[in-house]
Amino acid sequence: MELTQYSxxxxxxxxxxxxxxxxxxxxxxxxxxxxxxxxxxxxxxCDPEAVLKKAEKIKTGRLRGVPIAIKDNFCxxxxxxxxxxxxxxxxxxxxxxxxxxxxxxxxAIILGKVNxxxxxxxxxxxxxxYGPTHNPWDITRAPGGSxxxxxxxxxxxxxxxxxxxxxxxxxxQPASLCGVVGLxxxxxxxSRYGLIAFASSLxxxxxxxLDVRDAALLSSVISGYDPxxxxxxxxxxxxxxxxxxxxxxxxxxxxxKEYFITGIEDGVKNAVMQAIEVxxxxxxxxxxxxxxxxxxxxxxxxxxxxxxxxxxxxxxxGVQYGLRVTKGEKVSDSGLIDMYMKTRGEGFxxxxxxxxILGTYSLSSGYYDAYYLxxxxxxxxxxxxxxxxxxxxxxxxxxxxxxxAFKLGERTDDPLAMYLSDIFTISANxxxxxxxxxPCGFTPENLPVGLQILGKPFDEQTLFNAAHAYQQSTxxxxxxxxxxxx
Amino acid sequence: MSITKDKxxxxxxxxxxxxxxxxxxxxxxxxxxxLSYMEKLNQLNTDDTAQTSHVMGLSNVFRxxxxxxxxxxxxxxxxxxxxxxxxxxxxxxx
Numbered sequence: 092m093e094l095t096q097y098s099x100x101x102x103x104x105x106x107x108x109x110x111x112x113x114x115x116x117x118x119x120x121x122x123x124x125x126x127x128x129x130x131x132x133x134x135x136x137c138d139p140e141a142v143l144k145k146a147e148k149i150k151t152g153r154l155r156g157v158p159i160a161i162k163d164n165f166c167x168x169x170x171x172x173x174x175x176x177x178x179x180x181x182x183x184x185x186x187x188x189x190x191x192x193x194x195x196x197x198x199a200i201i202l203g204k205v206n207x208x209x210x211x212x213x214x215x216x217x218x219x220x221y222g223p224t225h226n227p228w229d230i231t232r233a234p235g236g237s238x239x240x241x242x243x244x245x246x247x248x249x250x251x252x253x254x255x256x257x258x259x260x261x262x263x264q265p266a267s268l269c270g271v272v273g274l275x276x277x278x279x280x281x282s283r284y285g286l287i288a289f290a291s292s293l294x295x296x297x298x299x300x301l302d303v304r305d306a307a308l309l310s311s312v313i314s315g316y317d318p319x320x321x322x323x324x325x326x327x328x329x330x331x332x333x334x335x336x337x338x339x340x341x342x343x344x345x346x347x348k349e350y351f352i353t354g355i356e357d358g359v360k361n362a363v364m365q366a367i368e369v370x371x372x373x374x375x376x377x378x379x380x381x382x383x384x385x386x387x388x389x390x391x392x393x394x395x396x397x398x399x400x401x402x403x404x405x406x407x408x409g410v411q412y413g414l415r416v417t418k419g420e421k422v423s424d425s426g427l428i429d430m431y432m433k434t435r436g437e438g439f440x441x442x443x444x445x446x447x448i449l450g451t452y453s454l455s456s457g458y459y460d461a462y463y464l465x466x467x468x469x470x471x472x473x474x475x476x477x478x479x480x481x482x483x484x485x486x487x488x489x490x491x492x493x494x495x496a497f498k499l500g501e502r503t504d505d506p507l508a509m510y511l512s513d514i515f516t517i518s519a520n521x522x523x524x525x526x527x528x529x530p531c532g533f534t535p536e537n538l539p540v541g542l543q544i545l546g547k548p549f550d551e552q553t554l555f556n557a558a559h560a561y562q563q564s565t566x567x568x569x570x571x572x573x574x575x576x577x
Numbered sequence: 578m579s580i581t582k583d584k585x586x587x588x589x590x591x592x593x594x595x596x597x598x599x600x601x602x603x604x605x606x607x608x609x610x611x612l613s614y615m616e617k618l619n620q621l622n623t624d625d626t627a628q629t630s631h632v633m634g635l636s637n638v639f640r641x642x643x644x645x646x647x648x649x650x651x652x653x654x655x656x657x658x659x660x661x662x663x664x665x666x667x668x669x670x671x
Binding site: 104181182183185186277278279292318321322324364384386387389390391393401405406409410411412413414415417425426427429430431432433435439441444445448449451452455462464465466467468469470471472474489506507510521522523542548559 | 584588589590591592593594595596597600602604607608610611612614615617618619620621623626627628629630631632633635638640648652653655656657658659665667668669670671
């Protein structure tokens with residue numbers, strides 16, 4: 092069997108036993124990327140020589156020699172880090188994100204940087220300034236987003252796993268559309284230091300993997316308190332992999348009726364209902380629950396997230412890093428302001444501009460109370476819905492995305508339609524709770540469907556255990572797109 | 578509420594962004610549509626609801642005020658579009 096067909100856990104075990112060498116694994120993935128990524132465009136930066144050199148030197152660590160793809164909004168020292176934007180075209184961070192430090196300490200090999208929607212603004216990878224990524228299951232379709240490069244890279248077996256970031260579903264939705272596993276951990280579980288910020292109260296880093304065991308392993312490595320991220324929470328990290336169980340007898344699963352509404356594709360609904368049936372057969376108790384403020388989540392999110400983004404993106408001003416534009420007609424009497432306006436006007440793409448304008452508007456004098464403050468209050472109500480639900484159930488199951496992968500170009504002209512594709516994922520970010528997406532079947536067009544499992548704060552283990560039990564008795568996660576058969 | 582082009586020009590200025598004519602028209606109609614959708618939130622009474630800041634309730638996070646290693650001057654300037662004598666260089670302000 093080709094080395095690129097193994098899971099990350101299997102690779103680390105084989106390296107540990109001395110059966111294979113890190114450099115052989117790296118070479119196998121690099122060969123695959125070189126041969127096939129021209130059809131997918133998952134990677135935006137990959138330096139094969141540097142990767143091989145590193146793989147030859149690696150001697151220790153729990154993930155020794157296991158390659159990983161990194162979304163292009165993580166700072167990796169000395170490597171291009173563009174965030175999918177023209178404004179950061181030549182940016183090379185002088186430091187590593189905390190999660191990158193943790194991976195390197197464990198001996199993981201960074202294969203390269205993968206594509207994303209510009210500044211993570213999007214649900215299809217189409218807003219990237221470097222061109223879209225294609226879905227390995229059907230290259231005329233989007234991989235989802237914003238971590239579309241991460242999900243496509245794993246589905247295509249260009250990497251055994253990847254890191255992504257999730258602000259409103261940016262790990263789970265592409266995981267669902269590409270048929271892989273994706274986790275958004277509890278807010279504060281993983282340090283965001285060195286992740287280029289989109290919406291600081293919502294962003295969280297997480298794994299995209301081939302199976303739940305790998306997600307548990309990678310989560311154990313990247314989680315934990317970090318003094319460099321003042322929003323990270325100081326609660327010990329369990330060894331998720333060691334504690335991975337598969338007994339769901341008596342597990343109370345809530346099914347929110349608000350998530351099975353019009354607009355959800357029949358193929359998605361059927362696959363999710365069948366998955367819930369599997370859990371019932373495994374001995375779980377299924378209960379209908381209410382999350383009454385679900386219908387307000389999209390409106391709340393698209394006020395809170397752009398507001399925070401407009402503030403975070405103020406740092407891209409042509410002074411400390413990135414693009415600087417000074418040429419062209421004069422727009423301001425001050426040379427400095429003139430430079431700001433041209434740099435930002437030219438450096439940001441359409442969706443980034445749209446969100447900065449929207450966010451600035453909702454924070455501006457006269458509109459702050461009506462939009463931003465109102466949204467922060469509705470956010471509280473959405474959080475309270477979950478608190479009430481978790482008093483009755485251990486976890487909640489829903490579809491991850493209302494549809495399978497959509498065609499490239501299909502939604503780019505209608506931002507609101509694109510925003511509504513996040514309808515099932517954004518509540519978890521607003522409430523800060525962990526949420527996992529696992530493959531649970533296919534639509535009639537043979538496109539993957541994801542089951543979303545939401546849990547209590549810091550109770551990732553329950554999600555892993557439930558999902559692992561499911562994967563022990565089903566084979567959906569073993570299905571591969573045709574281009575990854577061997 | 579409806580959004581006018583003048584409003585978008587004003588907000589773009591606040592955000593220090595120059596928008597071309599095409600984007601201005603585009604954003605005016607799109608934001609109008611998006612903001613009408615946001616009006617949905619007014620269906621909810623939030624008079625007695627507190628606002629969420631940190632979802633896990635963290636507040637006032639402190640650390641000891643001690644010197645630790647930081648980026649060197651050279652590293653900090655390594656991505657600067659323009660620099661001079663160890664400083665970031667910007668266009669004339671006054």
